[in-house]
Amino acid sequence: MIKRIKKRNLETTTKSMEKNHSENSGLNKSLDDNISLFKNIFKNDETLIIRGFQNKRLQSAQCCIFYLDGMVNAEIINENIIQPVLSNDLSENIESNNLLEELKKKVIVSNNVTLETEVNKMVSSIINGDTLFLLEGYDKALIISSKGGETRPITEPTSSRIIRGPREGFTESIMLNLSLVRRKIKNPEFKVKFKEIGERTHTKTCICYIEGLALEGILNELELRLDKIEIDGIIDSGYIQELIKDAPYSPFETIGSSERPDVIAAKLLEGRIALFVDGSPFVLTVPYLVVENFQSNEDYYNNYIFSSMNRLIRGFTAVTSITIPAIFLSLVTYHQEMLPTPLLLSISSSRQGVPFPTVVSLFIMLFIFDMLREAGTRMPSSVGQAVNIVGTLVLGQAAVEARLVSAPVIIVTALTGIMTLINMNFISATIIFRTFLLIGASFLGIYGFLMCIIILYLHLMSIRSFGVPYMMNVTRAKDHDGQDAWIRAPWWAMTLRPKIIAANDLVRQSSRLGKEK
Amino acid sequence: MKKTRIPLLALMILIISTVTTGCWNYREVDKMSIVAGVAVDKGQKDKFQITVEIIQVSAGKDTNMTSKTITMEGKTMFDAARNIISISGKRLYWSHAKVIILSKEIASQGVTEVIEWYNRDSETREDVRILISKGTSAKEVFAGQGSTDDIKSFVLEEMIKNQVSLSKAPMMDILKFNIESKTQGISTIIPTVNLLKKDGKMYPQIMGTAIIKNDKLVGFLDGEETKDLTFIRDEVKGGVLIEEMQANDVHTLVSLEIFKNKTKVTPVSDDQDIEINLNIDTTVAIDEINSSETIFNEEGRRELEESAENTLKERIESLIKKIQSEYNADIFGFGAKLRENDAQVWNDVGNNWDEVFKDLKVNVQTAVHIKNSAMLSKSSKEGD
Numbered sequence: 001m002i003k004r005i006k007k008r009n010l011e012t013t014t015k016s017m018e019k020n021h022s023e024n025s026g027l028n029k030s031l032d033d034n035i036s037l038f039k040n041i042f043k044n045d046e047t048l049i050i051r052g053f054q055n056k057r058l059q060s061a062q063c064c065i066f067y068l069d070g071m072v073n074a075e076i077i078n079e080n081i082i083q084p085v086l087s088n089d090l091s092e093n094i095e096s097n098n099l100l101e102e103l104k105k106k107v108i109v110s111n112n113v114t115l116e117t118e119v120n121k122m123v124s125s126i127i128n129g130d131t132l133f134l135l136e137g138y139d140k141a142l143i144i145s146s147k148g149g150e151t152r153p154i155t156e157p158t159s160s161r162i163i164r165g166p167r168e169g170f171t172e173s174i175m176l177n178l179s180l181v182r183r184k185i186k187n188p189e190f191k192v193k194f195k196e197i198g199e200r201t202h203t204k205t206c207i208c209y210i211e212g213l214a215l216e217g218i219l220n221e222l223e224l225r226l227d228k229i230e231i232d233g234i235i236d237s238g239y240i241q242e243l244i245k246d247a248p249y250s251p252f253e254t255i256g257s258s259e260r261p262d263v264i265a266a267k268l269l270e271g272r273i274a275l276f277v278d279g280s281p282f283v284l285t286v287p288y289l290v291v292e293n294f295q296s297n298e299d300y301y302n303n304y305i306f307s308s309m310n311r312l313i314r315g316f317t318a319v320t321s322i323t324i325p326a327i328f329l330s331l332v333t334y335h336q337e338m339l340p341t342p343l344l345l346s347i348s349s350s351r352q353g354v355p356f357p358t359v360v361s362l363f364i365m366l367f368i369f370d371m372l373r374e375a376g377t378r379m380p381s382s383v384g385q386a387v388n389i390v391g392t393l394v395l396g397q398a399a400v401e402a403r404l405v406s407a408p409v410i411i412v413t414a415l416t417g418i419m420t421l422i423n424m425n426f427i428s429a430t431i432i433f434r435t436f437l438l439i440g441a442s443f444l445g446i447y448g449f450l451m452c453i454i455i456l457y458l459h460l461m462s463i464r465s466f467g468v469p470y471m472m473n474v475t476r477a478k479d480h481d482g483q484d485a486w487i488r489a490p491w492w493a494m495t496l497r498p499k500i501i502a503a504n505d506l507v508r509q510s511s512r513l514g515k516e517k
Numbered sequence: 518m519k520k521t522r523i524p525l526l527a528l529m530i531l532i533i534s535t536v537t538t539g540c541w542n543y544r545e546v547d548k549m550s551i552v553a554g555v556a557v558d559k560g561q562k563d564k565f566q567i568t569v570e571i572i573q574v575s576a577g578k579d580t581n582m583t584s585k586t587i588t589m590e591g592k593t594m595f596d597a598a599r600n601i602i603s604i605s606g607k608r609l610y611w612s613h614a615k616v617i618i619l620s621k622e623i624a625s626q627g628v629t630e631v632i633e634w635y636n637r638d639s640e641t642r643e644d645v646r647i648l649i650s651k652g653t654s655a656k657e658v659f660a661g662q663g664s665t666d667d668i669k670s671f672v673l674e675e676m677i678k679n680q681v682s683l684s685k686a687p688m689m690d691i692l693k694f695n696i697e698s699k700t701q702g703i704s705t706i707i708p709t710v711n712l713l714k715k716d717g718k719m720y721p722q723i724m725g726t727a728i729i730k731n732d733k734l735v736g737f738l739d740g741e742e743t744k745d746l747t748f749i750r751d752e753v754k755g756g757v758l759i760e761e762m763q764a765n766d767v768h769t770l771v772s773l774e775i776f777k778n779k780t781k782v783t784p785v786s787d788d789q790d791i792e793i794n795l796n797i798d799t800t801v802a803i804d805e806i807n808s809s810e811t812i813f814n815e816e817g818r819r820e821l822e823e824s825a826e827n828t829l830k831e832r833i834e835s836l837i838k839k840i841q842s843e844y845n846a847d848i849f850g851f852g853a854k855l856r857e858n859d860a861q862v863w864n865d866v867g868n869n870w871d872e873v874f875k876d877l878k879v880n881v882q883t884a885v886h887i888k889n890s891a892m893l894s895k896s897s898k899e900g901d
């Protein structure tokens with residue numbers, strides 16, 4: 001047996017760690033052998049700390065702990081493992097084959113201690129930040145929970161700011177994130193299912209839903225799609241988002257993501273399913289509909305009239321940010337008769353002596369705006385001033401004064417840019433379809449523009465997110481369908497949850513529902 | 518097979534629908550000359566001499582808009598319009614033209630042949646206002662001084678709007694002209710433009726009406742007559758009625774502002790006798806009294822109303838008489854109303870409506886209601 005393990009160890013020095021511990025099925029009774037086994041597995045990994053010690057009275061109680069530096073809470077190891085084992089008055093008359101069990105039961109102070117025999121699991125728990133406890137003369141080990149390590153504190157997300165509402169945001173730690181949502185939904189029906197994805201990274205992901213609200217079909221579909229993922233690593237939830245989304249070639253997102261626990265809790269309460277990914281502060285939600293692009297968590301906390309107005313602004317600007325350049329182009333270059341005479345004259349005067357055709361200058365200016373936007377996102381904040389000055393003064397004012405582009409083109413570009421920035425979670429689709437419409441309008445005027453609009457509309461209508469029509473509630477305002485789409489109905493009127501998604505239990509406020517009818 | 522059929526079908530629809538659309542063309546605004554207005558005169562060599570007013574936009578920090586006129590002759594309107602390009606260099610853009618001015622001479626020959634091209638072409642519009650220049654040639658109107666704007670056509674359009682609201686000129690654009698000239702039993706009218714000499718400068722003035730009978734210009738009405746005409750045609754948009762009062766040997770002038778007017782034309786026919794009942798119901802307000810006489814009691818108001826009713830009745834009756842005797846053109850649309858109300862009678866008399874109209878009996882009923890006396894409740898001089 002010893003020979004076999006030694007031989008194996010020699011072999012595995014050249015093999016990957018993965019293969020190594022999958023082939024080892026058991027430990028040896030010799031502590032030294034076991035130590036060298038783990039030393040081999042974690043060869044060249046100098047963060048592995050091996051600490052041997054023994055009880056002050058019982059000589060035979062020779063122990064050794066393994067952990068990865070930085071992954072554990074050193075205080076737990078010092079005070080709850082080493083200290084009790086060292087100083088405990090272990091009597092000699094403990095049956096020698098029962099010592100490990102005794103230590104687990106009476107000595108080690110920890111909330112989570114398990115007896116383990118498989119080397120695979122021992123290795124993975126060391127990696128996860130637990131401490132492995134070996135004892136001379138036993139081929140079993142204790143895994144003592146000692147997870148630690150630094151995590152980012154809970155801060156307000158910077159991706160989307162709000163004025164009213166909870167300010168906490170998710171962090172990179174999945175357990176902390178789960179607890180943030182759990183604190184909002186105190187109900188045993190809140191279900192949590194873990195799953196590891198990534199052949200090399202073993203990234204912990206977790207499906208959350210509320211039993212009785214979430215649809216079985218969507219849940220099964222999500223699990224099926226997650227099972228099909230074969231990838232070596234998941235660094236951010238964006239990987240999974242793109243790997244499992246419907247309409248994979250479309251620029252429209254069919255899986256939502258949010259950095260805010262209150263948003264995730266609210267979506268769970270609507271029957272949606274959340275997917276947490278370790279290491280990513282962005283939690284995914286399915287199904288994701290087009291109206292969710294225009295919903296902000298603040299809508300639900302503010303006065304409903306104000307919220308509805310804001311939501312209409314978002315919806316309107318989403319449409320206009322795609323269409324305005326194309327409409328401008330077709331009016332100015334194809335359908336001058338549709339412009340009021342004074343407007344035509346002022347456009348005509350600003351065009352005098354401008355070298356490029358309107359369509360070319362529009363493309364150039366929109367491209368420049370996107371360059372400025374990208375620079376603004378990526379640059380260090382200390383050089384922000386420079387980009388601002390270049391963007392506004394040099395490109396805007398100087399270009400018009402030098403008659404390189406006409407002033408209306410600059411105005412249209414600026415207007416489009418601002419409206420694009422209002423809907424940041426829409427931005428990829430906006431830029432792509434804006435260009436598409438602009439090309440259509442430059443060839444055929446309003447006619448080409450409308451053809452492209454029809455294509456865009458057909459595309460949107462054809463998308464489904466986990467079986468739910470992507471455009472649901474956008475085109476219908478009857479009954480309860482429109483209450484949370486273009487507008488946000490007052491809370492006392494939102495008696496039903498969104499249909500299809502929460503088909504299991506549609507009624508949110510049953511007493512009010514009765515009154516309404 | 519089925520997989521390729523749908524994209525192929527979509528492609529076919531796309532290509533067909535692209536190719537079979539009407540004319541479209543990519544053109545930049547600075548590459549064309551925007552026509553503000555057009556004047557049509559009788560040509561010396563060819564039939565038509567047209568003058569277009571083109572807007573000239575100068576580049577610079579402040580946009581400066583001036584206009585220039587180009588005159589060219591042609592055998593047809595379109596011929597002349599195309600000939601202009603040889604001088605202007607740029608293509609003319611007609612969609613934003615505001616006025617079309619016809620000279621007296623060309624209108625006497627016939628109006629429809631002038632505006633037929635305007636009706637037919639895709640770029641020209643039907644909401645362009647028609648004017649007939651009374652005293653001068655049409656092209657001279659553009660040479661007159663504008664009081665506010667540099668582009669005369671825009672000034673003229675603004676003037677038409679204001680004059681129509683004062684009932685001093687009728688509203689007439691190409692669309693309405695087409696409708697009226699194709700309707701049986703009504704003769705068309707067109708507002709007239711004049712050049713008024715003042716301080717050595719010529720100012721265009723829009724006032725009065727040209728009477729078009731059977732597509733030809735037959736005569737003119739002045740501004741006051743035009744106001745009476747709009748009463749009969751029920752096109753009153755506003756304006757002032759001036760009423761003379763003779764009380765206690767004091768001669769008083771009262772200005773009445775017209776607020777609302779409703780005219781009802783009812784043809785009454787029995788056997789061969791056709792009569793027209795004209796009911797005019799006007800609401801006015803006192804806007805000016807230049808005497809110390811108080812008329813603000815119930816009696817005085819009633820008196821003023823009655824007096825205004827009589828004056829209005831007299832004026833309208835005399836206008837109808839004048840039109841019947843001098844021009845015999847049914848510019849009031851009595852025939853059209855008869856045709857609307859009683860098609861059978863119209864079928865009998867329609868063919869010689871001119872004869873019938875000449876001796877048509879019109880019963881005029883007027884009612885004037887004074888609504889208020891504006892911001893003052895008493896005469897200004899009272900209590901002195």
